[in-house]
Amino acid sequence: MAKKGWDEFEIGAMLRTFDGKIDDIAGTRQEDRAYSQNSSYTASVADWRLIKPVFNKDYCIDCQFCWIYCPDVSIISRDKKLIGVDMDHCKGCGICVEVCPTNPKSLLMFPEQADEETEIASWPKKDEEEA
Amino acid sequence: MSEMKKIKNLKEFSTSADRFEGANLLCPGCAHSIIVREVLNATNDDMILSASTGCLEVCTAVYPYTSWDASWIHIGFENGSTAVAGAESMYKALKRKNRLKQPERNPKFVSFAGDGASYDIGFQWISGCMERGHNIMHVVLDNEVYANTGGQRSSSTPIGSSATTSPAGRVSYGEKKNKKDIVSIMAAHGIPYAAQVAPNKWKDMVKKIQHGFSVDGPVFINAVSPCTTEWKFDPKDTMNITDLATDSLVFPLYEIIDGHELNITYRPKNIVPVEEYLAAQGRFKHLFKDEYKYLIKEWQDRVDEKWAYLQRREESRV
Incomplete structure (x- = not known):
């Protein structure tokens, strides 16, 4: 994702956790989910x-x-x-x-x-x- | 009503697929995420969630990341509960008009808030939700301080605790006012279910959450959430502190059904003296000085009195 400046943020941002459609999250294991780059699962601490x-x-x-x-x-x-x-x-x-x-x-x-x-x-x- | 998830033991529970992600920015050893995980894993249904401003909100939604795998919204400090209540009203209206696109799904509406957003700032809003009878669950992550902004006192801060706006020192022993009894206040709205839970008693907690999902009407859950930063203990001791809180009866676990029927759900086999609970935390360190020792006795008396009151109420079934 391209970095945005401090004055370029949208007011009220919506982040999608998954790429595409996911129907049964509670029945899908983490390794089988299509996380988008907005999910903190893709980040590391x-x-x-x-x-x-x-x-x-x-x-x-x-x-x-x-x-x-x-x-x-x-x-x-x-x-x-x-x-x-x-x-x-x-x-x-x-x-x-x-x-x-x-x-x-x-x-x-x-x-x-x-x-x-x-x-x-x-x-x-x-x-x-x-x- | 969809089928309730069956959780007999921890092994069975561990097959749940988490809907809360790691790499959030909560402190190491924070109990917030343990509580959130236990709540989310208690059901397989879809969730519509909100979080009021607080540690949980600022740490799980840091642009460009989100740690939630379910619909989640944050608006303001006070109105997390009303945001979810609004979504619930819309869901009900669409259902009545048969305009739901996937009517077989049964979403659960949960709002998370800290003690600041529930005891003080969002109090009126939550009270409104309880009074209007929305089918939502409000979960308070009670860490007894405004931890997100640096440890100011909230009306949940107990007597003797040193907070940044009520510091302990030469002339003061810290916070001077007692904690508000929020569960009784909320139960007095006549809501179907209000309960106090602790993350270390996961089975009790999951049972209460599932009961909360099964009833029709607003549910209030107060969960103790030890804060390693503001309670000043080592991150690895989070569960030990929670054990002390429940076993010393500083944080008794009980439920109130329909606003009057009180049940105690956990009776510790060995009741730990309150002194041990206080000694384990840095925020009560000054109470062990000679001039403030009397406060520890007062603490113990207060806890005993509350426990006796709960038992009396449970027996009398009123």
Whole structure:
């Protein structure tokens, strides 16, 4: 979209979230929707993040607490299974890690630069005292 | 009336396709979007939404982006509820005249507003909507402060909270007036359903929202929404603070049907002292100084009194 100057905005703008017609939004998965460039789905807030969540599926029990409590729709859950974190939209708040009930947690926060595979390989072991 | 979405457990709920998008500009850890997601995912029907001026509005509709996948409108600070009520009136009129292009669709009308836009500025407008009996739902995202403009007090700000227009310091302990009981005020309009909800009790919340969609008439929902910026806590603790708010009964969860029948929907197993709730937030930090300690006791007494009142009202069924 061409950038508009401050005095060129329309009074009362209408933005369309989707390109073309979409009938059943609630029945269409995000990956199947034709988002227009006006949808914030096409934007990214990844640069807000200082720490990032890393998901270790070995310990996940698919309780979906992280899915319901994620403020940024960044926990991707398909067919009742948690499949990963949407790193374009995650702001790194850490709520998912707080609400994770497993021991050890299946989501942990690491610095943004950390390598996912090495962190998963050196995942903390079960904490007996807490159990 | 279309079929109500069946949500038995969280796994089933997680198959919902979100109609609210990420990359909005709400702070990390903001509870607003958690509440919005729980409301939108409670139904599969089309939604006609509005938001009054506030954090939710300025953060989800920053030109050229929108975070909403449903029809959404913003007009002014006060009239989010009336905008949706107008759309609802038009829908009813077209339906009566058989001029709906897709009559099989059953849109739901929801207006979102912050506590500033509901307790203070939009109060008269909401009251009008409730009185006229539009078939809409008004959801208040109650973060107890004008967070969008930098933390001025609203009439939802509780006693002792430090806000920028009622700061705590040498001569003052912050806000001096108690929070308005908005749910009772709205229930007094005789509306079919008014309820208080919290995002951490998602099942209770979804149940109340779905009940709200199923009744005919205006519905008022007050949702607690901890604000990491103004309540001054770490973003990751949003749900912990909400847990403390509901378990310490500072924010009891109940519903009022037809303006009189009160039901308490959540009774905490272990009631947490209010002190813990206050201690977790930076805005109440000064209450732990010796000279203001008496306020904590007053807080506890007030919360106990309110809880006793709610229980009495539930028992007496009036």
